[in-house]
Amino acid sequence: xxxxxxxxxxxxxxxxxxxxxxxxxxxxxxxxxxxxxxxxxxxxxxxxxxxxxxxxxxxxxxxxxxxxxxxxxxxxxxxxxxxxxxxxxxxxxxxxxxxxxxxxxxxxxxxxxxxxxxxxxxxxxxxxxxxxxxxxxxxxxxxxxxxxxxxxxxxxxxxxxxxxxxxxxxxxxxxxxxxxxxxxxxxxxxxxxxxxxxxxxxxxxxxxxxxxxxxxxxxxxxxxxxxxxxxxxxxxxxxxxxxxxxxxxxxxxxxxxxxxxxxxxxxxxxxxxxxxxxxxxxxxxxxxxxxxxxxxxxxxxxxxxxxxxxxxxxxxxxxxxxxxxxxxxxxxxxxxxxxxxxxxxxxxxxxxxxxxxxxxxxxxxxxxxxxxxxxxxxxxxxxxxxxxxxxxxxxxxxxxxxxxxxxxxxxxxxxxxxxxxxxxxxxxxxxxxxxxxxxxxxxxxxxxxxxxxxxxxxxxxxxxxxxxxxxxxxxxxxxxxxxxxxxxxxxxxxxxxxxxxxxxxxxxxxxxxxxxxxxxxxxxx
Numbered sequence: 001x002x003x004x005x006x007x008x009x010x011x012x013x014x015x016x017x018x019x020x021x022x023x024x025x026x027x028x029x030x031x032x033x034x035x036x037x038x039x040x041x042x043x044x045x046x047x048x049x050x051x052x053x054x055x056x057x058x059x060x061x062x063x064x065x066x067x068x069x070x071x072x073x074x075x076x077x078x079x080x081x082x083x084x085x086x087x088x089x090x091x092x093x094x095x096x097x098x099x100x101x102x103x104x105x106x107x108x109x110x111x112x113x114x115x116x117x118x119x120x121x122x123x124x125x126x127x128x129x130x131x132x133x134x135x136x137x138x139x140x141x142x143x144x145x146x147x148x149x150x151x152x153x154x155x156x157x158x159x160x161x162x163x164x165x166x167x168x169x170x171x172x173x174x175x176x177x178x179x180x181x182x183x184x185x186x187x188x189x190x191x192x193x194x195x196x197x198x199x200x201x202x203x204x205x206x207x208x209x210x211x212x213x214x215x216x217x218x219x220x221x222x223x224x225x226x227x228x229x230x231x232x233x234x235x236x237x238x239x240x241x242x243x244x245x246x247x248x249x250x251x252x253x254x255x256x257x258x259x260x261x262x263x264x265x266x267x268x269x270x271x272x273x274x275x276x277x278x279x280x281x282x283x284x285x286x287x288x289x290x291x292x293x294x295x296x297x298x299x300x301x302x303x304x305x306x307x308x309x310x311x312x313x314x315x316x317x318x319x320x321x322x323x324x325x326x327x328x329x330x331x332x333x334x335x336x337x338x339x340x341x342x343x344x345x346x347x348x349x350x351x352x353x354x355x356x357x358x359x360x361x362x363x364x365x366x367x368x369x370x371x372x373x374x375x376x377x378x379x380x381x382x383x384x385x386x387x388x389x390x391x392x393x394x395x396x397x398x399x400x401x402x403x404x405x406x407x408x409x410x411x412x413x414x415x416x417x418x419x420x421x422x423x424x425x426x427x428x429x430x431x432x433x434x435x436x437x438x439x440x441x442x443x444x445x446x447x448x449x450x451x452x453x454x455x456x457x458x459x460x461x462x463x464x465x466x467x468x469x470x471x472x473x474x475x476x477x478x479x480x481x482x483x484x485x486x487x488x489x490x491x492x493x494x495x496x497x498x499x500x501x502x503x504x505x506x507x508x509x510x511x512x513x514x515x516x517x518x519x520x521x522x523x524x525x
Contacts, residue, residue, distance in 0.1 A: 007146055011132065014154045015125045021158055022124065022166045026117045029167050030423050031416035034447040034517070035360075036169040039116065040070045041446070042086040043101040051445055057438070057462040060478075066453040070111040072104045088261045091271040095212040096171030111453050116169030123173045124166055128157045130180040131367060137187050137335050138375050143387065152371055155398050160405060161299040161366035164359055164413035171213050176364040178210035179220055183342070183368070186224050187335055190231075195239065204247035211255045215266055216361065219349045221248070223342040275353040285352050292351035292362055299359050299413065300366040301373070302404040308373060315380040328379070336372070343368045359413050374398075422514040422521070426485070427454040430523060433478045434458040436487040437466070437497055444489055447517035455485075466497050468504035480505060483525030489518050498522055 042048060050056060050069040083101050087094040103115035135149035142148060156162065165173050185203045192199060210217035225248065232241035256262060265271065278284070297305040328336075343365045354361035374394065381390035404410070411417070434455050438445065440463050452458050457478070464470050475484065486501055488494050498510055501524060513521040 007150075010146075010150055011129065014150055015128060018124065018128060018154060018157045019121050022117070022121050022163070025163050025412060025415070026114075026167050028417045028420070029113065029117075029415055030418075030420035031517070032113060032450045033168070033414050034444070036113075036116070036414075037070065037446040037449050038090075039097070039100060039169045039171075040104065040111070042090060043083055043097040043104060044072050044076070045069045045086070046082055048086050048090055049446075050449070057460050058464075060457060060459050061452075062457065063453050063455055066449055067109070067111045069449065070453055071107050071109055072101070073109045077105045084259075087259070091265050091269055092171065092214065093212045093255075093259050093262060093265075095209060096174045096214075099174070100169070111450075113169060117167060120166045120169070120173040123177050124157060124162065127162075127173070127177050127180055127367070128153050130177070130184050131156055131371065133184050134180065134187065134339070135371060135375075137184075137191075138332060138371075141329055141332070148391075151398075152374060155374075155401065156367040156370050159300055159366070159370055159401065160302065160410060160412050161296075161359065161363055161370075164299060164415075165363050165366075167412060168360060168414050170360060172360050172363050175210070175214040175217055176367065178206065178213050178217055179346075179364045179368070181206045182210060182217075182221060182224065183339055186228065186338055189228065189244070190334055190338055191331070195243075197243070200243045200247040203244070204251040207248050207251040208255055211252070211262070212259060214364075215262070216346070216350050216353075216364075220342050220346045220364070223345045224338070227338065227341060271355070274355050278353050278355075288354075288357060289348060289351045291357040292347065292354075295357065295359050296347070296362060296366060296369060298410070299363075300370045302401055302410055303408065304401070304404065305373070308377060312377055312380055315377075315384055319380060319383045322384075336375075339368060340372055343372065419514070419516065422516070423451065423454065425513075426451055426521075430485065431456055432483055432485050432523075433475065433480055434485040434487060435471075435474055435501075436460045436489070436519070437464070438462050438487075439490040442489050442518075444518035448487075448519050451516060451519075466493075466500050468500055471501050471504035475505065480507075483507070483523060486522040486524060487516075487519040488522070489520075491520065494520055494522075498524070 038048075041050065045068070047053075050066070080098065080101055083094050083097045087097060099119055100116060103119045107115055132149050132153040135152050136145060139145040139148045165176060182203070185199065185206055188199055189196075189203065207221055210221060225245075228244060229241065232238065232244065278288070297303055301308065346365050347362055347369070350361045351357070359366075374397075377397070378390055378394050381393050385393075431454070434452075434457065436445075436452075436458065438460050445460070459474055461470075461474060484501075484505065484507070486498065488497060502508070502510065505524070507524045509525050511523045511525075513523055515521065
């Protein structure tokens with residue numbers, strides 16, 4: 001009992017420490033991505049796009065108007081209808097948005113990114129626990145297996161990919177947890193000698209949660225199913241195969257009962273059609289995989305992956321020639337296959353099918369890729385130099401992984417710490433009447449809705465003729481004695497637009513401020 005209590009205390013300390021790190025990193029996040037704006041809006045608003053409001057364009061609005069899209073208002077607490085209806089009309093299943101909506105209910109009508117961050121921090125506590133449980137399976141024949149497992153689980157929780165996942169208010173943190181739970185349960189199934197109905201039910205439940213979080217999860221699950229299909233058939237365990245298949249089939253039926261629009265999204269929606277077209281574009285398959293390998297190297301290994309692979313190749317050759325000791329336990333090899341094959345195939349398939357070659361689509365397997373590489377690295381070191389030396393070298397390597405972002409100036413994705421100063425200015429001393437000359441062909445309003453939730457008075461001028469009279473009509477009855485802010489989402493003729501505004505409003509000076517996500521900002525005075 002004392003040993004169990006000690007393990008729980010160590011895990012608790014690790015979870016507290018990683019949460020402190022997450023909070024510290026998240027405090028430096030100063031802006032949001034368009035998809036994060038969608039996360040808040042789709043969990044809360046009565047439609048997908050705030051721009052669909054009849055009074056959105058060509059009208060002055062206060063910041064409350066935009067906060068209404070991003071935050072749950074007092075009279076909306078307990079109303080979860082937007083969660084379902086918006087996902088029905090969008091491209092994702094609703095589970096993550098349901099949890100986000102619960103957290104958003106505590107914001108008192110004002111937008112804050114912290115409900116999403118806190119939700120992700122909670123999810124990552126479970127991610128670290130399941131990573132620890134998976135690593136325990138890999139280290140089960142090792143000395144100090146628990147210590148090694150929790151140590152690597154902690155390191156995997158604070159690599160750049162994990163930090164990026166925590167501060168990105170999207171469903172990918174929950175999808176990462178779904179993947180880890182599914183892997184762990186399948187390892188249990190691999191190890192199980194008996195017929196375990198509860199385990200099949202748990203696998204079905206995890207599959208249900210996974211498909212209701214993100215459709216790419218099915219790539220991972222399908223690979224695992226094929227692995228176990230082959231295993232059960234070869235071992236003539238047809239009863240297990242029947243119940244395993246039945247559990248996943250029932251999970252699929254329940255998911256369609258809960259959210260029947262999944263079929264429309266996957267097979268007939270624009271995102272589903274995009275996946276199919278990406279696979280048909282053969283010339284882009286290799287470049288897509290290469291691009292995401294670069295992303296994996298940057299965010300999971302801090303650019304050190306080529307060095308790790310080179311060292312591992314040298315160790316492998318050395319062990320084969322000199323030591324001739326490369327025997328892995330049969331069960332460990334089986335567990336490695338269960339982790340490795342779905343991870344690799346998920347990475348390849350999502351790299352090809354994703355509409356943009358960015359971290360978020362591969363992030364559910366970044367932690368797995370990291371621990372797989374480190375575990376294999378450790379075993380090669382152990383075969384060549386013994387356990388004591390390999391323990392020291394892996395600790396040194398993990399320290400290098402932790403330190404290298406500071407040395408190489410690497411940052412988590414979507415931190416936006418470079419926008420901190422401009423956001424403070426526009427929220428404070430430069431919180432002036434603002435005109436956004438908006439080109440609807442270029443779009444991208446939600447890319448910068450965050451700053452509009454800070455501005456006291458703003459006007460979205462959609463596709464207007466840039467004339468002095470139109471500018472004068474817009475600012476009629478507005479106090480611009482301290483100047484005015486001009487936002488433009490088109491780089492074609494910004495100088496001429498600014499000159500027209502200066503003439504129309506008798507303003508002499510213009511300072512071009514820092515660009516936001518898609519807006520060029522000018523301060524005229």
